[in-house]
Amino acid sequence: MVVMKNRFLKILGLNLAIILLAVFCYSEGFLGLRPSDESILRAGMSIFVGISAVFAFFYGNFTLLKEPSHPHFSSENLIDLSQARAVLASYHGGRYFGRIADTTSDQLLRLERTMQRAKTAVGAKFENGSMSYDRYESTVKAAQEAALQNVIAMANRMQIFDEKDYARLKNYRNDDIPDEIQEKQIALYDDNLRQLEAAVSANEELILALDTMTLELAKPGEEQTTDPLLEEIHRLTEQVKMYS
Numbered sequence: 001m002v003v004m005k006n007r008f009l010k011i012l013g014l015n016l017a018i019i020l021l022a023v024f025c026y027s028e029g030f031l032g033l034r035p036s037d038e039s040i041l042r043a044g045m046s047i048f049v050g051i052s053a054v055f056a057f058f059y060g061n062f063t064l065l066k067e068p069s070h071p072h073f074s075s076e077n078l079i080d081l082s083q084a085r086a087v088l089a090s091y092h093g094g095r096y097f098g099r100i101a102d103t104t105s106d107q108l109l110r111l112e113r114t115m116q117r118a119k120t121a122v123g124a125k126f127e128n129g130s131m132s133y134d135r136y137e138s139t140v141k142a143a144q145e146a147a148l149q150n151v152i153a154m155a156n157r158m159q160i161f162d163e164k165d166y167a168r169l170k171n172y173r174n175d176d177i178p179d180e181i182q183e184k185q186i187a188l189y190d191d192n193l194r195q196l197e198a199a200v201s202a203n204e205e206l207i208l209a210l211d212t213m214t215l216e217l218a219k220p221g222e223e224q225t226t227d228p229l230l231e232e233i234h235r236l237t238e239q240v241k242m243y244s
Helices: 002-026 040-065 082-088 098-125 131-158 163-170 181-217 222-241
Strands: none
Touching: 002 040, 082 098, 082 131, 098 131, 098 181, 131 181, 131 222, 163 181, 181 222
């Protein structure tokens, strides 16, 4: 709905701009351009503006009306976060899958901030190279790698979603394709969506545990008080890996 509204506003703005340009160029009260003008320059300008307006009308409207495309990478090629971000962003505003894509994109930003805070807290609490520093640093690094791989895996799952196909399946009783086949297709879509939601939830639990550890490390005292949190982060990291 949001995408359709934005597209409508862009189309409206484009066509209003073309109309205003034509009025300004050809109206007697403004430039008053005419192909039959005695001035070769003004006559040429009138022809050029007319051709440009027609081109802008057809090309601009065609471009804005065209269905937005989703970038697609094979699971072997989708290996970095920039590609994952591109896939997630392409679903922004989507009727069926836009919400989960936006949630995942937002979570990725928060995840990166959480990891940076955790690394800073570990560096401030322990001497670089000490056993405690290495233990905490390796835990945070493992959690970061697992969470980011989870986001990439989510982007791969998101690529399976075709909003036009899903919209068609929502009205499967009104076509000639056997209902039982389409019901199985809907079940596959729904199961994939549940897997995505579970992956987002697993990352969220890991973010919470890391933020909690960061706050505890900022308190004065010995690091032993955060050992249970460290174990919890280990457990949640392994849980996140299950979705990658």
